[in-house]
Amino acid sequence: MLLQVKDLNAHYGPSHVLQGINLNIAEGELVALMGRNGMGKSTTLKSIMGLVKPTSGSVMFQGQEVAGLPPYKVALAGIGFVPEERRIFPELSVLDNLKLGIKGGKIKNPNDPNTWTIERIFHHFPKLAERTQQPGGRLSGGEQQMLAMGRSLMGNPKLLLVDEPTEGLAPIMVQEVRNVLEEINKAGVSVLLVEHNMKVALSLAHRVYLMSKACIGCEAAPVEVRDNHELRAKYLEA
């Protein structure tokens, strides 16, 4: 297993926002984490990343315990984070945004075809190549999403945590982001995806975890989620 989360708990002040999360991701897998608003999907990603400090439990990544480590150490261990609302550095150029993703400022093995380099990012995200010198804040929502994914990929992560990548995007951009996620995954990067758009999530995911209040209610195959109305009524529909 690439990632093994066991009995992960987190608190925001007095509220118990994650109550014993268990999930696994194998190498090369794309796993979707779904559920209604406020169930703790984003918090799960953040606590894996170390942005929300877990109060107990374990996060094993490639055999290394990363629970409780500061975010930069989790990132250095090989986990990339593409946050909700993209969080591009608005003043920095597209190129500088990408370069900040390079760990230690220098790419290891730039000639290895599996290594993510600026050229490779531009190959996957041609729109960014046209705007290298523009400040990140001037890009459209879809372009910013591409930039946020590119920025994380520059750190050559084994696993990418992606939070609501299609939120607020025009339908044509939604499709494009979906396709890029598929490409990234096919290129060997495992993905844990939080996604509201059911069509996007189910067409990409190998497996789905469904969250109810602060814990994972069940695990299902994408077809089950699509066809099983009871499951959808219980976990997804308002």
Next chain:
Amino acid sequence: MDPTVAMYVSQGIHGLAYGMILFLIASGLNIIFGMMGILNLAHAVFFMLGAYLCYAIVGLTGNFWLGLLIAPVLVAMLGIVMERVFLRYAKNVGHFGELILTMGIGSIIVAVIKMIWGTENKPLPVPEQLQGMVNLFGMSYPVYRLFVIGLSLLILVLMMLLLYRTRLGKIVRAAVSDREMVNALGININLVFMFVFGVGTWMAGVAGVAIAPILTVFPGLSDQLGMDAFIVVVTGGLGSLPGAFIVSIIFGFLSSYGVQFMSQFAPVLMVMFMAVVLAIKPAGLFGSRG
């Protein structure tokens, strides 16, 4: 040259020198606030400590240049200690706790300064190489003030190069907008904070050394310039370096021409300027935060 014009120009040089020193203090204060959200009330005390340490070094070695080189570094080291040992743990108590903490540390340093050097003014002579006047375009200028202007400009250019041309500078600029995201990219944000705090207090130390030969060294130095530096930061916009620069220069001129033309109003000119700016733009000239 017409003596009136000569007087204008000479006052202008004084104003510019004072404005540049203000900018050195204010920009350190500003960059620390912009990135870390900490309003460091001990900042002006670090500035004054720079002046005292230089005074001590000159007393020991007789060499001003050694003081200029070493005193700001010592100040920066103390700043880093304050950030690492105290401020990092004050984060949990919020900004109010940080304010009290920095104020307390500032008071302690002032008390120690008074214990060591007493309360009277300590003169620090202008170094030999920078004494006297220099003639340019038929007018004479005090060399030391020109030196202060040049030194401040040099530091300004170096800071701009650092911020806009290096990876470290880009990390700092990114962290001003979103330090959590910088952290999540694999960058040790605490090291970056330490560096920023060090550079900010170093600049305060340089300003202290630079002003010592002009105003002499005394325990009221931090209050006198510290208040001005705070007014600069608030008027220019919290976190904005261009804002701090422009307002520093305006204040320099206000203070030197103010003394010249309406000496009884000179002390309130800056405050009036601040009041007008804040009435029109509550976040300051270039500020984005309310």
